Each structure stands twice: as C-alpha cells, then as structure tokens.
Amino acid sequence: xxxxxxxxxxxxxxxxxxxxxxxxxxxxxxxxxxxxxxxxxxxxxxxxxxxxxxxxxxxxxxxxxxxxxxxxxxxxxxxxxxxxxxxxxxxxxxxxxxxxxxxxxxxxxxxxxxxxxxxxxxxxxxxxxxxxxxxxxxxxxxxxxxxxxxxxxxxxxxxxxxxxxxxxxxxxxxxxxxxxxxxxxxxxxxxxxxxxxxxxxxxxxxxxxxxxxxxxxxxxxxxxxxxxxxxxxxxxxxxxxxxxxxxxxxxxxxxxxxxxxxxxxxxxxxxxxxxxxxxxxxxxxxxxxxx
DNA sequence: ACCGCACCCTGAGCGC
DNA sequence: TGCGCTCAGGGTGCGG
Numbered sequence: 001x002x003x004x005x006x007x008x009x010x011x012x013x014x015x016x017x018x019x020x021x022x023x024x025x026x027x028x029x030x031x032x033x034x035x036x037x038x039x040x041x042x043x044x045x046x047x048x049x050x051x052x053x054x055x056x057x058x059x060x061x062x063x064x065x066x067x068x069x070x071x072x073x074x075x076x077x078x079x080x081x082x083x084x085x086x087x088x089x090x091x092x093x094x095x096x097x098x099x100x101x102x103x104x105x106x107x108x109x110x111x112x113x114x115x116x117x118x119x120x121x122x123x124x125x126x127x128x129x130x131x132x133x134x135x136x137x138x139x140x141x142x143x144x145x146x147x148x149x150x151x152x153x154x155x156x157x158x159x160x161x162x163x164x165x166x167x168x169x170x171x172x173x174x175x176x177x178x179x180x181x182x183x184x185x186x187x188x189x190x191x192x193x194x195x196x197x198x199x200x201x202x203x204x205x206x207x208x209x210x211x212x213x214x215x216x217x218x219x220x221x222x223x224x225x226x227x228x229x230x231x232x233x234x235x236x237x238x239x240x241x242x243x244x245x246x247x248x249x250x251x252x253x254x255x256x257x258x259x260x261x262x263x264x265x266x267x268x269x270x271x272x273x274x275x276x277x278x279x280x281x282x283x284x285x286x287x288x289x290x291x
Numbered sequence: 292a293c294c295g296c297a298c299c300c301t302g303a304g305c306g307c
Numbered sequence: 308t309g310c311g312c313t314c315a316g317g318g319t320g321c322g323g
Binding site: 030033034053075076078091094113132133134135171172173174178238279280 | 293294295296297299300301302303305
C-alpha cells in the first residue's frame with residue numbers, strides 16, 4: 001500500500017504523537033510472520049523506554065529509543081499507523097462499514113489485525129499499528145546493530161538524479177519499471193509512482209533498462225522527485241487502505257495520470273491507457289505518449 | 292551478478 | 308448465498 005509519500009506523511013503526522021513520550025504498555029497479536037522480533041522481546045525492550053526520534057529511510061520508519069535501541073517499522077501493503085480517537089472508514093472491514101448507520105462516527109477499536117498497541121505513561125492517546133495482510137514488519141535493533149534491510153537501500157527517491165539512474169541502468173536487461181521498483185537502486189519508489197514517473201518521462205514500462213537514454217533517465221528521475229514531492233504535499237494516495245495517522249485521506253489519487261486508469265483516456269492525448277503485467281505486478285501506460 | 296518466479300496473507304469484488 | 312476466481316501502494320528467497 002504505502003510508498004515513500006504515504007510513509008513520509010505517516011512519519012510527519014505520527015512523530016508528534018510518539019516523540020518524547022514514555023511507553024507504559026505494549027499489547028500485541030500472537031507471534032506471526034509480521035514480527036521479526038518476537039512480541040515478548042519487544043515488550044521487554046520497549047516498556048519503560050522513551051521515544052526520541054522517528055526517521056524514514058525509503059519505505060521504512062525507524063524510531064530511536066533513549067537506550068539506543070532502534071525500532072524498525074515497515075507498513076507493507078496494508079499497514080496503518082495511527083493514534084486512538086481516529087475516525088475513518090478505512091479502518092473498518094466492508095461488513096463493518098455496511099452495518100454502520102450513514103452518519104455514524106466510525107471510531108476505531110483494536111481488532112485482530114492490530115498487531116501493536118502502545119500506551120504511554122502520560123495516559124494520553126495510544127498508538128496502533130494495524131496491518132490486515134501482515135506484509136508489514138516490526139524489528140528491534142540493539143544499540144549499534146546494523147540492519148541489512150536498511151543497508152541494502154539505494155538513493156532515496158526524493159534525491160535520485162538522472163546521472164545516477166542512468167549509471168544504474170547500464171548492462172541491466174530488466175524492464176525499466178522493475179529497476180525503478182528495486183529498492184537497492186531507488187529507495188521509496190512503488191508501483192503507483194513508478195508508473196506515474198514513466199508516463200512523465202515518456203518511457204514505456206517494459207523497455208529494457210539498458211535501452212533507456214541518458215536524457216530519458218534525467219526525465220524519469222526528475223519525474224520521480226516531482227511526483228513524490230507533490231504527493232507528500234497532498235497527503236499521499238488513498239486508494240483503498242491508506243489513511244494518515246489523523247484519519248484523513250490523501251488526495252494524490254486524484255492526480256494520477258495512468259495508475260489504475262486502464263481503458264480511461266490519457267489526459268494528454270486521449271488514447272486509452274493500457275494495463276500490462278510485468279514481473280507479477282500491474283503496469284499502466286499511455287501507448288501514444290510513451291515509447 | 293542478474294533474472295524471473297513462487298511465495299508470504301487477508302479481504303473485496305466480480306461472474307456464475 | 309456461496310463458490311471460485313482475480314486483484315491489491317510490499318518484500319524475500321530460490322533455482323537457473
């Protein structure tokens with residue numbers, strides 16, 4: 001679900017609710033795929049600790065604790081990080097939505113998908129990490145412990161430049177779309193923004209990376225930075241699950257040029273947008289505007 | 292070193 | 308109502 005813009009908006013809005021507060025209690029779901037660090041270890045390490053910082057690296061969030069442990073969070077496809085009192089239908093299942101009176105306030109209460117529930121010593125709002133599909137991750141890093149996941153990341157998508165992208169594409173036979181999704185090359189790009197950037201760059205997603213010119217790489221890199229910045233400004237893309245920590249929806253989905261617009265007219269030329277599959281993932285492009 | 296693919300998990304929406 | 312299918316902003320690990 002979340003790509004760089006959604007993770008960054010989440011960071012900006014949840015940081016004030018986390019930073020400076022001391023954890024009093026941690027409730028979790030049972031051990032699962034989701035927990036790279038088992039729940040009991042998390043509890044032992046986190047309870048009593050104050051949170052000092054919240055940073056973003058690609059699509060990862062990293063919370064710093066006062067004893068120099070770090071807490072790594074990844075939202076996966078359906079992860080949601082928010083505080084108590086938040087109201088949003090995106091936090092409810094379709095059946096729960098259906099049984100809701102039209103004007104009723106859909107206040108969230110923790111369910112089986114709420115893997116972390118953090119209470120603080122000050123008695124203020126709790127913080128929840130909910131993730132239906134459990135593709136998200138939580139991991140505790142000991143003081144000084146390196147993280148292969150973080151160490152693998154390439155240049156942040158907000159910083160990627162055309163020359164660097166061009167160098168990364170040399171001798172690569174993969175589709176340019178796949179290369180843009182490779183977090184070791186560009187950290188933070190995902191399916192929506194890769195499609196959008198390729199549209200703005202005028203390059204078809206299936207083109208081999210090695211056959212993209214330097215000039216095209218500049219256009220694509222410029223487009224990546226532009227769509228990321230613009231999406232952060234508008235609060236990210238809320239297509240099905242994404243909700244900001246305050247319960248609000250993003251608005252960038254209204255500015256999509258190609259993603260999930262199959263058969264709809266291109267805003268530039270009117271040609272029907274195509275949807276193809278590349279490496280098990282959908283890709284969308286305008287067959288007239290992209291070569 | 293690189294590439295393609297299977298797989299992890301749950302739910303929504305569709306046609307029948 | 309229910310079944311079976313496809314689809315979904317993620318990443319890892321395997322064999323070739």
